[in-house]
Structures are given as C-alpha cells and as structure tokens.
Amino acid sequence: xxxxxxxxxxxxxxxHVTIPSIFGQIYDAVWSQMIPVHLxxxxxxxxxxxxxxxxxxxxxxxxxxxxxxxxxxxxxxMRFYWNNNGVVEEFVGENxxxxxxxxxxxxxxxMKIRDVDFEMKQFNQEEFxxxxxxxxxxxxxxxxxxxxxxxxxx
Numbered sequence: 001x002x003x004x005x006x007x008x009x010x011x012x013x014x015x016h017v018t019i020p021s022i023f024g025q026i027y028d029a030v031w032s033q034m035i036p037v038h039l040x041x042x043x044x045x046x047x048x049x050x051x052x053x054x055x056x057x058x059x060x061x062x063x064x065x066x067x068x069x070x071x072x073x074x075x076x077x078m079r080f081y082w083n084n085n086g087v088v089e090e091f092v093g094e095n096x097x098x099x100x101x102x103x104x105x106x107x108x109x110x111m112k113i114r115d116v117d118f119e120m121k122q123f124n125q126e127e128f129x130x131x132x133x134x135x136x137x138x139x140x141x142x143x144x145x146x147x148x149x150x151x152x153x154x
Contacts, residue, residue, distance in 0.1 A: 001045070002034040004052030010131050012050060014090075014118060017104060018083035023052065025122045033132055081116070082107050088116040 004023075011022050023030045030052065037045055047053065049070070058064040078093030080103070091110035102108045123131070 001037045001039070001053060001055050002031075003037055003047070004030060004034050006132075007052035008048045008050040010123075011121060013121070014081040014088050014116065016081050016083065019081065019088060020083075020120050020122055022121055022123055023128070026125055026128050029125055029128055079113075080107055080110055083120070086120070088118045088120070090114050090116050 013019070013022065031054075034052070034054065039045060055064075055066070078095065080091040080093040080097065082089045082091065089107065090113045091107045092113060094110065097103055097108070097110065
C-alpha cells in the first residue's frame with residue numbers, strides 16, 4: 001500500500017466513481033510522491049479515508065488478500081453523492097446500498113436532498129508542487145546535497 005503524506009489536508013470533497021479525483025490530471029506526479037507502507041501479516045493501518053492511498057497491481061502469481069473496514073457513528077446520517085453532468089447531487093443513503101451494482105450506475109430510488117455547491121477541482125502540476133513543497137527550480141537539489149554532505153563531514 002502507498003500513501004500520499006498529508007494529502008487528507010489538501011482538499012475535502014465528495015467521493016464517488018463519477019466524481020473526478022483532485023489528482024486525476026497529475027496521476028504520475030502523485031505516484032512519484034507516494035510512499036510505501038509496509039505491513040506484515042496480521043498488521044493493520046488506520047487512516048482518514050481522505051488520505052490519498054493506492055496499491056500497485058499484484059504482479060505475483062498468488063492472491064493478495066486485503067480487507068477494509070470503516071468506523072462510523074452509531075446513528076450516522078448516510079449520504080450518497082452522484083455526478084449528474086457536472087452537478088454533484090446529494091441523496092439520503094441507505095444501509096447496504098453502497099454494496100450494490102446500482103450504486104455505480106445511479107442513485108436509484110434514493111431520495112434526493114439537494115444539488116451540492118461544489119467545484120470539481122483538479123490540481124495541475126504547479127498547484128500540486130506548491131502543496132507538497134517542491135521547489136520549481138531543480139537547481140536547488142545540488143545545493144541541498146552539498147549542505148547535507150557538509151553537515152555530515154564538518
């Protein structure tokens with residue numbers, strides 16, 4: 001599993017396969033900044049689901065077993081979000097609906113609450129670099145290395 005450090009702080013929004021990811025236009029740049037989280041059998045990681053996370057394809061000849069679990073309050077107000085031609089719609093969610101095929105194709109019989117005032121933002125490379133603190137000029141790298149070497153040997 002890989003995570004994009006602090007990405008849960010970049011933007012909050014609504015999630016569904018029909019709502020574009022904020023990182024959709026800079027996929028390769030995001031992967032270059034993700035760090036691996038190595039877990040042994042029986043270990044678990046707990047994180048905010050807004051944290052950018054992904055796994056690379058399983059290239060082994062064996063099955064890779066993974067499990068997920070969500071914690072929610074005792075009586076949550078469940079919601080379902082759907083991108084209807086650029087407008088995010090909010091519906092009253094129903095327990096179990098999220099695990100149906102219908103959840104991927106529309107809201108079905110769910111009761112609509114409202115159209116959400118939400119811009120489907122996607123970061124460009126420059127905005128992403130600013131967020132993660134990457135300097136524009138590559139010239140900074142040799143200077144950093146020189147200072148790092150001086151700190152070790154002096």
